[in-house]
Amino acid sequence: MTSIAPLRGRQYVEDRISTASCTRCIGRMLNLCGALDDGQLLELGALGNRRRWRKRDILFRAGDPMSAFFKITSGVVAVVSRTIDDGRRQIVALRIAGDCVGYLETEGRYTFEGYALTDVEACAFSRRRFDALARQYPVLAAATVEALASAQKQTARSVTAIGQLRSTERVAYFFSDLHALYRERFGDSESFPLALSRSEIASYLGLTLETVSRSVGKLRKRGLIAFAGDQVTVLDVEALCEFASFEP
Template identity: 30%
Template sequence: MHAQAAPLTLPSLREACSQCNLRELCLPMGLSPAELDQLDQLVHVRRRVLRGQHLYRCGDAFESIYAIKTGFFKTDVLLEDGREQVTGFQMAGEILGLDGISTEKHTCNAIALEDSEVCVIPFAELEDYSREIGALQHHFHKVMSREIVRDHGVMMLLGIMRAEERLAAFLLNLSQRFLARGYSPTEFNLRMTRNEIGSYLGLKLETVSRAFSRFQDEGLIKVHQKHIQILDVDGLKKLLSDRRT
């Protein structure tokens, strides 16, 4: 079927949830120290996924969800004719695989955009722990709900925004997520190609490229290939609210 990195059993608990610096962004958010110790039992396998490799594919049996420890992913759905809809970009602390719960098969592909490492969370066990730890149960529900809200945001992008609004919203969203992870919100490297951005935003790569150039001409950002510097956050935000009728 498909090449899959060998699962990696944890040699120690040094990197267990309780010690992980992502714990306040990730699934263990808001758990007490005692509860956190319980959670350390849950995550006992980690998996390395090299750039370009699939973490899972559409149609794969669903058994686990994944928390990104390091790296960057995209999820996409492919049509028979080869067209691709990128449904999201995920970074450290975010959860992958929630789509598989409903049918017990994954319904999209998850592909690493850089060398990455994920914590494998066996779903049946997560449900067991959730029944014991109310805070975990509740937080997991929040994670799923957040994904639904995020999807609604993407629908708005795709349904009612024009090209430049979409790209501005995209940049601002990345910016915030980098900030939340302690990185610069104004200067970062894109991990995805123009084509992937376009596929996410419902645009062609040429349109994405032109919009980047336009933003640069207007002094909103500085772009050099994948390197982005945001010079005028408010200017970008204004693009979102200043919508022509």
């Protein structure tokens, strides 16, 4: 397993959630917030705060008391599990704008660790106060269950598929999966930001850094993907998905 570069301790800037910030938020119509009318959204906003982290800041640690969960409004968060044998971290899921992180807990403590792969903004909600509002508004409760189930399903599908694929196919699946996610969430585009380093991709896919680099090179030579800065462009969506055995 490839190790992940050292992270920064939990640090963030916090301010109140405002009507203006909700109106401008790209996550307004996604998941939890998308199920609410404007009045209900105001009540939800009154429960939380908007927080901002810099790249590599830790949002929450596994085993720490659960103080809040987060709906991401911009940026990318890695959900991380520690291996039992030597304490190294493995990325088990990626969450982007519109997704929730930190909601799952065990006896009031975070089950996983979350850290910022990019600069991140998120709305932070007290689980206790949020659940009380969800009991008041069944539409919010239903949206919460749907959002969590969708995230779990995506993670389970990725883990299952990746475990059955060879190395270059795993990397192709990774890019196909991200492309489909960004396209569904933000519109019809063949390009999307790549927030992970090669070593973080290796951690996520259970490969070595060298294997990931070789596999990326093969996909580029096949004319399937191209890079420009931190942007990835899928040049042939159908061929990439077919190579990765990916079904959008």
